[in-house]
Amino acid sequence: MQKKVIAFTNLLRKSGIRVSVAEGIDAFNALDELSLDDREIFRDALRTAMVKRGDDIAAYDELFELFWSGFYDNLRQAFDQMEGDLGAMGVDLDQILRQLAEMMKEMDGELDLSELAKALLTQDLSQLENLIRQAAQEAGTGRIENMLQVGFFSRRTAEQMGLEGASQELENLVERMRAMGMGDAQIQQLQELMRKLMETVRRTVRTFTERELQQQNHNYMEKFRREMLTEKSFYHLTEDEIARMREVVARLAQRIKNILSIRKKRLKRGKLDLHQTLRRNMARGGIPFEVVYKTRRKDRPKLVILCDVSSSVANVSRFMLQFMYSLQEAFTKIRCYVFVAELGEVTSVFQEKDISAAIEKALDGGDVINVYTRSNFGYAFHEFWKNHLASIDKKTTVMILGDARNNYNDAKAWCIRDIQNKAKNVVWLNPESPSAWGFGDSVMDRYMPYCDIVEECRNLRQLSKVVDQIIL
Amino acid sequence: MRVNEREEAMFKSVQDVIEQLGDQGYICDKKIATVVFLAQQLGKPVLVEGPAGVGKTELAKVVAKALGRNMIRLQCYEGLDEAKALYEWEYSKQLLYTQILKDKVAETLAGTQTLAEAADRVGAQDSVFFSSRFIVPRPLMQAITSEKPTLLLVDEVDKSDPEFEAFLLEVLSDFQVTIPEIGTIVAKSMPLVFLTSNDAREMSDALKRRCLHLWIDYPSEELEVRILDRKVPNIDKRLAEEVVGLMNRIRALDLKKTPSISETLDWARALLALNAEELEDQIVSDTLNVILKYEGDVEKAQNELAKLIKKRTAEVAAEKPQGAPAAEASAVKKGILH
Incomplete structure (x- = not known):
């Protein structure tokens, strides 16, 4: 039992659920306090001690089922099925086994059967389970990685179990029965039984191997979920990944909010606040027992986002917008514009709609611009310069997202220069890799001199790095 | 690791938890009951998470009622600090006492020759002014010093700042408080601790490690x-x-x-x-x-x-x-x- 719990703990760890040693010990303590015959209670007890994040619960439940829904049940099933099959052929398993047992008792001593053969003949399934588990461990089934290896590991497990030997023993046994004068019909039944037994064992070994693969696979999927997603380019996300990516982005945003809150705290101590100090200490006759300091507030940054929503960068824009949406409260003021050629403000959409609706709407031009045209950065920046330059002051960070593929239009880089002059800084995020900047119709090199930060931003890790730079 | 040897109401089994809470009008499933039972048996705090309004706070209340324990509630909010959670010196009371005891102070100081000597005399009486008499116990302190076992509810712990969380950890891990002027106060009886969180932010791993975790979801x-x-x-x-x-x-x-x-x-x-x-x-x-x-x-x-x-x-x-x-x-x- 103890070993099995530890093995389960390891499985959880491998699947990316962090379980500390102390938590493992808690789990054991918890089990001491409970009776273990209730499966639900057992599951909940382990969970409460080891799994501490809401997100992990689903994964835990799945793993628990995989690990604890005993392989024993599978065995039981397989053998029940075998019994049924034999019954259909007119073989009464119970009777035959009883007969066998009796005859074996008669020749007590001369018979030296292996563990496996004994377990099979007595239908001792828990012993059989142990044998399979042991053999699988020796065969290294835990290292299984893909479907193609199922056959290989099943064979190795069977070898380790000495399945061939057992089969031989059983055949010998039948022969001896014949020699002892068992009737032909019965011998045939017996042979049928032995054949079926072997087949069932082979099948269950295979089932075991497949289960092992499932567990390993689960580990792999989890790892992928946690690690790969941050590195994966926004361009190549599948529908499913987009959904999961949302979670990850939300978590990232939360982390940044946390950091901001701590930072606000650290900056709190300022000069002595005489007014507040007097007021607070009035109860003590104006003797300043308690000293109050002025809080120095670090301004939360203002942010203006210009987001290219042309189809070539739509996926990147999606996460960018989601990220900004989640961070709205971290900024005092956030204004969001979208453009392809025309430029329009979608700030109100951000404030009114819930997250997914807002992003879809923004990507669709938010009813203010036509998205079915060819990108023209110069035109868009000029529009911004004409109409919205006033919204920028020295506390504002201007963030531009786009690939700067301008379809050979006029770049109007001077608009960016004017924006930079007014703003705190200008950040350009380009989903293309730097080697492509300035080639073909890319005019990134024209804008670059007027940007404070220019970063490649194609996956979540890069995005979070940039955001760290901006607000921290 | 029994919580307390003294006679007090205890849950006997998981089933018992379900029944007793049911008597108090709180219907719960095995999942919740298991955790509550374990919390009592292991003497560990419980971190209760889940969406708002599923009865996290209520759970703490009924457990307190079922066990006949006094519930002490610490409501967390941004900016909550040690002074408001643990204890505070009651300055005005101290001041008042010094005023009233002015004559006595003068008496004590009578016959002193130098300022240093006078200061020493006053210093010798330090303990009068820094005694538990002048301490305003806040919820954490109340829970620790209470004669009878209590139930401490730290509500919406996710609203507190990360620094407070670290401080809370210290109290929760050994149930003792050190007041520099007085010394260390060890809990007379182990309080049962419930922390609730709406997941406004993720709690630190250190805190989670010390707690049993309970996720209450919408019921079936x-x-x-x-x-x-x-x-x-x-x-x-x-x-x-x-x-x-x-x-x-x-x-x-x-x-x-x-x-x-x-x-x-x-x-x-x-x-x-x-x-x-x-x-x-x-x-x-x-x-x-x-x-x-x-x-x-x-x-x-x-x-x-x-x-x-x-x-x-x-x-x-x-x-x-x-x-x-x-x-x-x-x-x-x-x-x-x-």
Whole structure:
């Protein structure tokens, strides 16, 4: 039992659920306090001690089922099925086994059967389970990685179990029965039984191997979920990944909010606040027992986002917008514009709609611009310069997202220069890799001199790095 | 690792937890009961997480009631600090005492030659002014110094700052407090600790490691009907089932604020107050704002309801292709939602 719990703990760890040693010990303590015959209670007890994040619960439940829904049940099933099959052929398993047992008792001593053969003949399934588990461990089934290896590991497990030997023993046994004068019909039944037994064992070994693969696979999927997603380019996300990516982005945003809150705290101590100090200490006759300091507030940054929503960068824009949406409260003021050629403000959409609706709407031009045209950065920046330059002051960070593929239009880089002059800084995020900047119709090199930060931003890790730079 | 040897109410088993909490009007499943039982047995704090309104705080309250323990509540908020959570010196009282005891102080100081000597004399009396007499115990301190075992509820711990969380850890790990002027105060009896969190931010791993974790989710339909039955005794069984059924449908929508058990209860009470016997469309759309707190959410739910009604109407129509129009009309009018 103890070993099995530890093995389960390891499985959880491998699947990316962090379980500390102390938590493992808690789990054991918890089990001491409970009776273990209730499966639900057992599951909940382990969970409460080891799994501490809401997100992990689903994964835990799945793993628990995989690990604890005993392989024993599978065995039981397989053998029940075998019994049924034999019954259909007119073989009464119970009777035959009883007969066998009796005859074996008669020749007590001369018979030296292996563990496996004994377990099979007595239908001792828990012993059989142990044998399979042991053999699988020796065969290294835990290292299984893909479907193609199922056959290989099943064979190795069977070898380790000495399945061939057992089969031989059983055949010998039948022969001896014949020699002892068992009737032909019965011998045939017996042979049928032995054949079926072997087949069932082979099948269950295979089932075991497949289960092992499932567990390993689960580990792999989890790892992928946690690690790969941050590195994966926004361009190549599948529908499913987009959904999961949302979670990850939300978590990232939360982390940044946390950091901001701590930072606000650290900056709190300022000069002595005489007014507040007097007021607070009035109860003590104006003797300043308690000293109050002025809080120095670090301004939360203002942010203006210009987001290219042309189809070539739509996926990147999606996460960018989601990220900004989640961070709205971290900024005092956030204004969001979208453009392809025309430029329009979608700030109100951000404030009114819930997250997914807002992003879809923004990507669709938010009813203010036509998205079915060819990108023209110069035109868009000029529009911004004409109409919205006033919204920028020295506390504002201007963030531009786009690939700067301008379809050979006029770049109007001077608009960016004017924006930079007014703003705190200008950040350009380009989903293309730097080697492509300035080639073909890319005019990134024209804008670059007027940007404070220019970063490649194609996956979540890069995005979070940039955001760290901006607000921290 | 028994919590306490002294005689006091204890849960005997997981089943016992379910029954005793049930007596207090709190219906819970095995999941919750297991954790509560373990918390008592292992003497570990419980971190209760889950969406708002599923009865996290309530759980702590009924456990306190069931065990006959005094509940001490520490409500967390941004900016909560040690002084407000643990203890504070009562300056004004100290000041008042010095004023009143002025003569006595003068007496003590009588005969001193130098300033240093006087200061030493006063210093020798330090303990008078820095004694537990002048301490205002705040919830954490109360829980620790209480003679009888208590239940400490640290509510909405996610609202507190990360620094406070670190401080809380220290108290929770060994249940003792050090006051520099007085010394270390060790808990006389181990309080049972519940921390609740709405997941506004993720709690630190260190805190989670020290706690048992309980995730309370929206209850299953069957459980919710039982809760409803228990909390709103006058409700008709059928109505309760309808309410819960519709509630689950609404929860499946993508809402800004998903309604939880407390909203279900409110709604049921509202329906009772309106003498509704079943969920008629009109009543439902009139009372939706009891369960949904945002205009956008109400709109979404309305749309969903409209769709549902349409579907049901179509079904009814399909069932009786040539049925009497009157019957059909009445079916459309009410009864459509269950």
